[in-house]
Amino acid sequence: MITLYHRSDCPFCWKVRIALVELGINYQLIDTVLGEKHPEVIKYNPKGSVPVFVDGPTVIWESNTILEYLEDVYGPEKLYPGSPARRAQQRLLVSYSDTVVGPALRDQVFEKRSKPKAEWDWDVIHKSEEAWRNCLAQLEQWLGDKPYFSDKFSVAECALLPR
Known part of the structure; x- marks a missing residue:
């Protein structure tokens, strides 16, 4: 199952959450708090920031790269339709x-x-x-x-x- 570490006030995290819902992908959401470094986030992301996306062995911590991964793996031409x-x-x-x-x-x-x-x-x-x-x-x-x-x-x- 996909896991997304996020903050509820972060537009970069929301960007990923919207894409996951649009693609109909089930995922586990783990909340983090502004100003606190979540140990799993630090483990996965050298910058210590969210979003952090985990899909089995695949870990991605940059929102636009997460979106491109979702398109490539789960939704050809769903997020990036057209020519x-x-x-x-x-x-x-x-x-x-x-x-x-x-x-x-x-x-x-x-x-x-x-x-x-x-x-x-x-x-x-x-x-x-x-x-x-x-x-x-x-x-x-x-x-x-x-x-x-x-x-x-x-x-x-x-x-x-x-x-």
Whole structure:
């Protein structure tokens, strides 16, 4: 059985969980806590971070690599449907989620998570909100009037939904 070590507040973990559900794969979920190093996570991942995915002897600790493994082993053309050009576009959307959308929200999340409201830096929060609005505008432009970024649910939705 597949085991996934995760944190409930981690969008990278949610990306993998969404893919597992979409592919109809049963898995065991092991919760970890922010700031605490889970011994199994440390055993499997030299970085000590989640997600950590274990499928028998196969151990993977990077979310995008986990998604590619799931596609290769459990779901040909389910997460990355379409032509090579279409699949490349989906990979770009995953990268955009990780490198642009996530960071747009990160400063605000960290500011609000780490301090009482009276100590929040509102400049940081407002800049983050503006960056988030810009991301939404770009995503809306790419999505247009389609229900999905590809012809059907894909890795792009797995990456963007947790954001």
